[in-house]
Amino acid sequence: MSNSRYLKAQKFYEIPVFIAVILLIPVIIIEYRNSEFIEYANYANWGIWIVFLLEYTHLFFLSENKKEYILNHKLELFIVVVSIPFVPQGFESSRFLRFIRLPRLLRLFQLFRLAAVLAKFGTAIKTIFNSKGLRFIVYATIFLIIFFGFLFYVSEPEVETYGDGIWWALVTITTVGYGDITPYTTLGRIVASTLMILGIGFIATLTAAVSAYFLSNFGDKETTLEDVLDKLEKIDKELDELRESKNE
Numbered sequence: 001m002s003n004s005r006y007l008k009a010q011k012f013y014e015i016p017v018f019i020a021v022i023l024l025i026p027v028i029i030i031e032y033r034n035s036e037f038i039e040y041a042n043y044a045n046w047g048i049w050i051v052f053l054l055e056y057t058h059l060f061f062l063s064e065n066k067k068e069y070i071l072n073h074k075l076e077l078f079i080v081v082v083s084i085p086f087v088p089q090g091f092e093s094s095r096f097l098r099f100i101r102l103p104r105l106l107r108l109f110q111l112f113r114l115a116a117v118l119a120k121f122g123t124a125i126k127t128i129f130n131s132k133g134l135r136f137i138v139y140a141t142i143f144l145i146i147f148f149g150f151l152f153y154v155s156e157p158e159v160e161t162y163g164d165g166i167w168w169a170l171v172t173i174t175t176v177g178y179g180d181i182t183p184y185t186t187l188g189r190i191v192a193s194t195l196m197i198l199g200i201g202f203i204a205t206l207t208a209a210v211s212a213y214f215l216s217n218f219g220d221k222e223t224t225l226e227d228v229l230d231k232l233e234k235i236d237k238e239l240d241e242l243r244e245s246k247n248e
Contacts, residue, residue, distance in 0.1 A: 006062040013055040020051040045085040155187040173199035
């Protein structure tokens with residue numbers, strides 16, 4: 001079952017199945033509590049089951065060894081067969097039948113490989129900010145957001161809470177600029193201008209560091225600044241040797 005079409009399809013279904021499993025939790029709660037959204041939950045339930053059915057049948061037909069696929073995917077087959085959303089007439093109010101959907105949550109155990117991907121991403125972020133200089137930039141950026149958020153809160157009468165000041169500082173320093181909170185007083189505009197000028201340098205440094213890491217580790221060529229400096233040093237040595245040979 002290692003053909004390329006099978007592997008591509010398997011990777012394609014990871015996200016839809018994960019979303020389906022997450023959506024199943026509110027669906028079960030709505031069904032159990034007989035909420036006013038029960039009709040929508042029923043539609044969602046069928047949609048979730050169809051996702052599992054499509055995944056199983058599609059991968060089954062793409063697999064090279066059908067018998068091996070069935071033996072290795074007994075849980076998926078059990079979920080598709082047992083958790084069909086159909087409820088026999090007269091049993092609609094039975095809460096026990098609603099918990100037949102619960103075996104689908106077992107798919108979360110198979111989706112732990114997504115957690116491994118997230119862990120890898122966390123390791124990448126830790127590596128990026130391992131430099132002492134970069135850590136200083138991160139701490140300084142956080143300080144700017146907290147400090148200038150407070151200054152903006154104090155200087156602008158329209159800003160009701162300190163949290164709004166923090167939100168404004170975060171939006172401003174990242175150059176997003178939603179415009180929901182704007183400075184009206186002269187003092188507030190001075191605070192905003194100062195944060196804009198200081199923030200550009202810090203955010204640009206962080207963006208450049210993250211971009212350089214991903215380009216060096218996931219790009220076509222894993223070339224870092226140190227590699228470039230080493231090559232330049234080698235070229236410089238070769239030029240010195242050429243000059244010495246000419247002088248001789």
